[in-house]
Amino acid sequence: MRKVQKFEDLTIFQKARDLCNEVYAITKDGEFHKDSRFVQQIHASAGSVMDNIAEGFERDGNKEFINFLYIAKGSCGEVRSQIIRASDVGFIDNETAKRLYNDCLNLSKSISKFIQSIKASGLSGLKFQDPSSKFQEDDADLEP
Numbered sequence: 317m318r319k320v321q322k323f324e325d326l327t328i329f330q331k332a333r334d335l336c337n338e339v340y341a342i343t344k345d346g347e348f349h350k351d352s353r354f355v356q357q358i359h360a361s362a363g364s365v366m367d368n369i370a371e372g373f374e375r376d377g378n379k380e381f382i383n384f385l386y387i388a389k390g391s392c393g394e395v396r397s398q399i400i401r402a403s404d405v406g407f408i409d410n411e412t413a414k415r416l417y418n419d420c421l422n423l424s425k426s427i428s429k430f431i432q433s434i435k436a437s438g439l440s441g442l443k444f445q446d447p448s449s450k451f452q453e454d455d456a457d458l459e460p
Contacts, residue, residue: 323373328430331423332366332388338416339395348407358398364391365423378434385434389427396420 323329339362342348343355365388372384396417403413 323370326369326373326430328385328388328423328426329366329369329373331419331426332362332369332392335392335395335416335419335423336362336366338419342402342408342412342416346407348402351407354398354402354407358395358402361391361394361398364388365395369427378437382431382434385427385431389424389431392420392424392427396424 320326339358343358348355368384368388368391372381372388375381375384399408399413399416399420402408403410408416
């Protein structure tokens with residue numbers, strides 16, 4: 317497992333960001349655009365996936381991170397449901413719906429795998445490490 321320094325480096329965050337961008341793209345025009353409540357809801361759900369990955373990562377504790385990853389996974393399921401609904405009412409075509417549905421499903425699976433890998437690691441997170449070792453790299457930068 318590679319060491320990740322920031323949440324932006326996580327593949328699941330990158331996939332969540334792509335999904336969010338795709339959701340925004342499909343809601344810009346046409347009939348979908350006219351249903352402002354639905355647009356707000358699907359934007360919030362898609363944003364919640366990436367935001368919860370970011371927030372959980374920044375908590376520096378794996379227990380909290382896992383909790384936020386479960387919330388992100390739930391939001392991903394919500395987006396999947398909204399894609400089905402958008403397709404059912406004709407806001408998006410079947411090909412777009414299938415692609416986005418599969419993107420959501422694959423992201424959800426990736427989040428699950430990531431949760432399992434964190435659990436299997438046995439690590440507690442940065443905030444549980446020895447404080448003196450946490451800043452070791454920064455201390456080296458202070459030397460002349």
